[in-house]
Amino acid sequence: MSSADEPVESMVRLSVNGQQHALTLDNRATLLDALRERLGLTGTKKGCDRGECGACTVHIDGRRALSCLTLAVAAQGREITTIEGLSKAGALHPAQAAFIKHDAFQCGYCTSGQIMSAVACIAEGHARSEAEVAEYMSGNLCRCAAYPQIRAAVLAAARGEE
Amino acid sequence: MNPFTYARLTDLSSAIAAASAPGTSLLAGGTELLNWMKEGIAAPERVVDINAICELAHIELDATELRLGALARMSTVAAHPEVIRELPALSSALEKSASQQIRNMASMGGNLLQRTRCPYFRAEVELPCNKRTPGSGCAAQGGEDRTLAILGGSEQCIATHPSDAAVALAMFDAVVRVRGPKGQREVPIDEFYVLPGATPHVETVLAPGEVIVQIAVPRSSMASRSHYLKVRERASYEFALVSAAASVEREGKIIRAARIALGGVAPKPWRLRRSEPGLVGLALDDDTALHRALAPDFEAARPGNHNGFKIELAKRTAIRALQMAGGMA
Numbered sequence: 219m220s221s222a223d224e225p226v227e228s229m230v231r232l233s234v235n236g237q238q239h240a241l242t243l244d245n246r247a248t249l250l251d252a253l254r255e256r257l258g259l260t261g262t263k264k265g266c267d268r269g270e271c272g273a274c275t276v277h278i279d280g281r282r283a284l285s286c287l288t289l290a291v292a293a294q295g296r297e298i299t300t301i302e303g304l305s306k307a308g309a310l311h312p313a314q315a316a317f318i319k320h321d322a323f324q325c326g327y328c329t330s331g332q333i334m335s336a337v338a339c340i341a342e343g344h345a346r347s348e349a350e351v352a353e354y355m356s357g358n359l360c361r362c363a364a365y366p367q368i369r370a371a372v373l374a375a376a377r378g379e380e
Numbered sequence: 381m382n383p384f385t386y387a388r389l390t391d392l393s394s395a396i397a398a399a400s401a402p403g404t405s406l407l408a409g410g411t412e413l414l415n416w417m418k419e420g421i422a423a424p425e426r427v428v429d430i431n432a433i434c435e436l437a438h439i440e441l442d443a444t445e446l447r448l449g450a451l452a453r454m455s456t457v458a459a460h461p462e463v464i465r466e467l468p469a470l471s472s473a474l475e476k477s478a479s480q481q482i483r484n485m486a487s488m489g490g491n492l493l494q495r496t497r498c499p500y501f502r503a504e505v506e507l508p509c510n511k512r513t514p515g516s517g518c519a520a521q522g523g524e525d526r527t528l529a530i531l532g533g534s535e536q537c538i539a540t541h542p543s544d545a546a547v548a549l550a551m552f553d554a555v556v557r558v559r560g561p562k563g564q565r566e567v568p569i570d571e572f573y574v575l576p577g578a579t580p581h582v583e584t585v586l587a588p589g590e591v592i593v594q595i596a597v598p599r600s601s602m603a604s605r606s607h608y609l610k611v612r613e614r615a616s617y618e619f620a621l622v623s624a625a626a627s628v629e630r631e632g633k634i635i636r637a638a639r640i641a642l643g644g645v646a647p648k649p650w651r652l653r654r655s656e657p658g659l660v661g662l663a664l665d666d667d668t669a670l671h672r673a674l675a676p677d678f679e680a681a682r683p684g685n686h687n688g689f690k691i692e693l694a695k696r697t698a699i700r701a702l703q704m705a706g707g708m709a
Contacts, residue, residue, distance in 0.1 A: 224385045224426075225385060226383035226384060226385055228386055244383070245383070245384055245385065245386040245427065246381045246383065246384070246417075248414070267418070268415055268418065269411055269414075269415065269482060272479065272481060275481055281455075281484045282480060282481045282484060283481055283484055283485050284411075284481045284482065284485065286414075287410050287411050287414045287415070287482075287485065288410060288414075288485070289386070289407070289410065289414070289427070291386050292386075292388075292407060292410065292429050292431070335480075335481065338480075339480070342480070344480070352615075352616075353616055354480055356479060356615075356616035356617040357478070357479020357480055357481045357482065357617060358479075
């Protein structure tokens with residue numbers, strides 16, 4: 219049992235999509251829950267809540283990571299980017315446009331995570347071929363099996379196709 | 381999850397002091413710890429975040445060894461040019477692990493300390509599991525044991541260790557450097573893991589307060605001729621059914637030296653020390669002779685209900701990995 223004067227909550231400063239937020243959170247809160255429940259940023263989805271599906275993929279300091287396996291309090295001081303932070307001034311990110319053009323989603327539930335993963339995959343230099351895309355996007359599951367179109371969208375975005 | 385306090389530390393001595401206190405878990409990548417907490421496998425009262433201890437994240441090379449800081453991330457190590465050049469089997473093992481998201485978060489130290497994927501250990505409702513609740517039994521034996529051990533198990537536990545990197549590190553004779561209240565010590569990776577025996581809940585030789593600080597791998601020209609082969613039911617994003625890390629020195633087709641470690645068959649990476657000497661002098665493309673030469677390490681193999689196929693699969697995987705390491709497959 220924690221002693222009475224040791225706090226199980228923390229004041230957490232989160233930097234999300236360039237905006238600063240100060241929240242008092244239970245230390246158990248994941249970044250995923252903080253984004254969705256406290257900041258109203260529901261673009262990031264909870265698929266499995268155990269790090270197996272990739273639907274909760276966000277960028278932390280520019281690298282793709284799973285927000286369901288990140289404690290919100292541990293994300294303090296790091297730059298977090300969510301799907302809401304991809305488009306600039308109302309213009310779609312090229313990856314978002316590619317997903318639309320290539321019909322890369324059906325129900326849309328995995329899509330936020332797919333796009334966040336795709337943007338990072340391309341930045342990592344892991345989208346040079348269809349086989350490489352298939353391998354490096356394997357942390358994002360799609361129950362609708364839009365995989366061929368997802369691969370096409372990621373390749374197209376990587377190649378800078380309009 | 382039970383409530384816990386959270387603290388962020390920036391120096392190693394504080395981390396050691398924190399790790400010595402009962403009910404405290406250190407937080408690195410969190411990719412195992414958070415699931416343990418969600419599943420009730422771990423219930424710390426204090427979580428101590430060590431990610432700011434920068435000295436633990438370095439990757440260094442000198443004339444004799446490559447040193448991987450315990451907080452170096454799996455993806456960073458996998459993509460490091462010197463790791464790719466000097467220890468290709470390690471880079472490959474890391475790239476074949478988990479997903480890129482997990483590899484970005486997960487630390488090398490945490491990777492060594494990950495726990496079994498045995499479905500009885502990980503079950504959401506508590507099932508007989510001596511590792512999770514000492515004395516409760518082992519429902520895996522005579523049960524769903526397809527992914528479980530054929531070597532190194534005991535009557536109490538047949539869990540397999542899921543780390544790919546640990547298999548490569550065992551093949552490379554890596555050394556785990558730990559620091560604790562009594563100072564620093566080095567543990568060869570083969571001795572770092574403890575077989576289940578009568579105490580499956582004890583998995584490593586880490587004493588209370590001891591923290592992995594570094595993994596050191598000896599350099600050699602043989603190490604740079606290495607390969608990691610992972611056999612699994614899906615093409616990606618899946619644990620190994622059986623895997624093999626191998627390195628070889630050859631003169632023409634003739635093996636002059638060989639090292640093989642297996643994953644997916646035992647509670648720790650399984651180095652084929654009994655068979656390695658017998659491989660010397662054999663032709664690298666002589667599958668029959670190689671297969672025969674591996675027999676000594678499988679004499680003790682104990683197949684269960686559904687995992688007997690691993691005996692033959694492990695031998696073939698070992699041979700193929702050795703051939704790929706030698707550029708002959």
